[in-house]
Amino acid sequence: MALIEVENLQKSFSRPVRRAGRLGALRGLLAREYVTMEAVAGVSFTLEAGAMAGYLGPNGAGKSTTMKMLTGILVPSGGRIEVGGLVPHRQRVAHVRRIGVVFGQRTQLWWDLPTIESFELLRHVYKIPMARYRENLKAFSELLELGPFLDTPVRQLSLGQRMRADLAAALLHDPAILFLDEPTIGLDVVARERIRGFLSEINRERGVTVILTTHDLSDVERLCQRVVLIDHGRVIYDGGLDQLKTRHGRWRTLVVDLADASCAPLVEMADLVRQEGPRAWLRFDRERTSAAALIAEVAARYPVRDLTVEEPEIEAIVRGIYERGVGVI
């Protein structure tokens, strides 16, 4: 049995409709109209223990709503969820004892207390044995470099420091699964890289299953073997990242550095999409042309100094899927 099983999961919200016009507000007092929004409209997937998966989708696609149902925060309107044999919203307390949760934009820590005191309180909340707590605190302090700000109140931490503190806080009780909602949002490149390194470390060394939503697809490229793409509350792709690339990324680019900057490399089997000085970008269809054939052709005609084949960017693939649908590309 898989660790996470989600079957035909649904969540709809009803929201009051605002009426326009000056008298709208007064009329609205008397009778309200509601509109039903289907945030998640029948999502199914399974996830094995030890995996690291990205749950992706544009804004409003239902990512966070799904995450909140998986973590027991929201009660689904329909469908079935089981995480490690528990139904999150029904066995909430038992379930959340075994998971860690980080919501990128808000902290789970006590706002006005020093960071270390928040950790101490969490030790009581999760009843973590003292020895284990010390061990974890030491390990995370080293990996995330928490030392310098352990005594600083959470409200005074920078965004990057706070995120590191939140990650440590979510893992102190040795959860089997870590849920991350936008863990790198608003962070600079260095902070982002540190967090990615930490995540792959705890996945590899501790076997923590990680499921994350993100806007930043470089997170996914760096971390996830598995991706689930959703849009309008439905799954539109579920599978390996590599397959996504090979199946949906038909276009590759050959980057050529020419010895002579004045000539434009024109070949029949590829399109010249960009040229800057001696460097040229040639886009080709992987299904009709092999890279080797193209390289041979270019090298035969033009003086070439260097060549590289660029993999398609995940960002472009995903954008393509959202724009044109899975079947088209």
Next chain:
Amino acid sequence: MIQLYLTLIGARVRSQMQYRVSFWLELLGFLLVTGLEFATIAILLGRFGSVGGWGLAEVALLYGLTSFAFSLAEMVGRGFDSPFERMMVMGAFDGVLARPLGAFFQVLTADFQLRRLGRTAQAALVLAYAFSQIPIVWTPDRLLLLPVTVLSGFLIYLALIVIGATFCFWTTTTPEVINVFTFGGEQMASYPLSIYQEWLRAVFLFLIPVGFSNYPAALYLLGRADPHGLPAWSAWLAPLAAAVFFGAALRFWRFGVSTYASTGS
């Protein structure tokens, strides 16, 4: 659980005590503000002499009992007020549900306002005044009735705070509604229950049992009879009323939590 409560509350109080001056000023402020509640009653009774046959000292007993209970509820339960409202607006209630503790317990520990002792002190002063003016024969049962009544009142007010807060699940912000329940209840109970119409008396005894925070106990302590036939022994029903009402508030709260819709998508 009690140990965890004390640990979490201890952290709160420590962080409040960092601002020592502001703490004492606010405590004093609450003493003054609530003092004016009683001053209002005293001014009215100074003009009118009595209300429903109760003089100032007797009304002071009523007011002191209910205000004392209310002060304890405010001290313990204000996590359900603005901290909870903030959680709902900022979406931090998600984090509450992501922890392995009851949501009720966590919101309860979101605040502990030691400065509300200002009201407790004021209520104690008013009670002291009442006891100094009224010759009560202190038998053991009467002595026992005092803490029983205050504790019941505390639970009833706490339940009111929780009920008011629960509406936040549907409207997000409702500080004013909380006021109807808590301050409204307290203001109502500051005067003898007998002055209200029958349906209101019924509401305040059997639906929202704030009346039990003082009126029957005052009858019992003063050896008075209720003009509408409420027996003095009903003072001993206060714990029952409090338990039932608090239980109902908890159920309502749990229902609210189950409909929690979070924010965003």
Next chain:
Amino acid sequence: MDDRMELYLAVAARSFRRATTYRSAYLAGIITNAFFGALVCFVYQALYAGGGRVAGLSLNDAISYAWTTQSLISIGGAWIVSAGISQSIRSGDVITDLSRPWSFYLYWLSRSFGERAFNLLVRGALTYLVGVLYFGARLPAPADLLAFLPAIILAMQVSFAFSFMVNLTAFWLLDSTGVTLLSNVMLTFLSGFILPVAFFPPALQALVHALPFESITGLPTQIFLGQLAPAQIARALATQAAWAAALTALGLAMQAAAMRKVVVQGG
């Protein structure tokens, strides 16, 4: 007078329209005010069990008074409402507002007037209607209503100036909770909101007459209910106008001091 009258009118109109959109807020407000109005009436009915007049007021006078003051809560008649300014000070938006080509004071005054005009016409009127329908609160005579109009406008100016100053203390105090608490106590008690001033002992009445708070609630309420003779009305309006001018001047002086502090210390 500022020459950008149009701008302030537009600000007031926007604030009025915005107030109309918070319908659950004003519905809850009306219910709250009516609930407390009813409670006070029950107490008065018991206090007046013997009939007659107390301190010159009949039961109906007291009841009408209670409903009028409840109706004035949402325009600042009982405690400081609308903490927009202190929020903008805490968030730092105030710096931009102070440096805009307008009078900071008039900007907030127009915002407050727009919102309070709505509150008076909808929240206040509906609350009073409950009192009229269920407790026989008195409908004002046309002449009194006419005198009430300048009285309520002056009351809103005094109330605004006072809350403006309380809010501006946030420039100097780290935490203005204490000041707000204390100001609210004075406003609630010394304005005649909680009880008609006539019920107060003489010494307290003298104190109330010497302070500005009565101009916010007590005086307009008495005018509304026709409890004042024409000469008294004239004196009440003059008192209100004097306080409005004095507190506005004080408020502007405080604003200038705050401005200097911003310029020197950068907030």
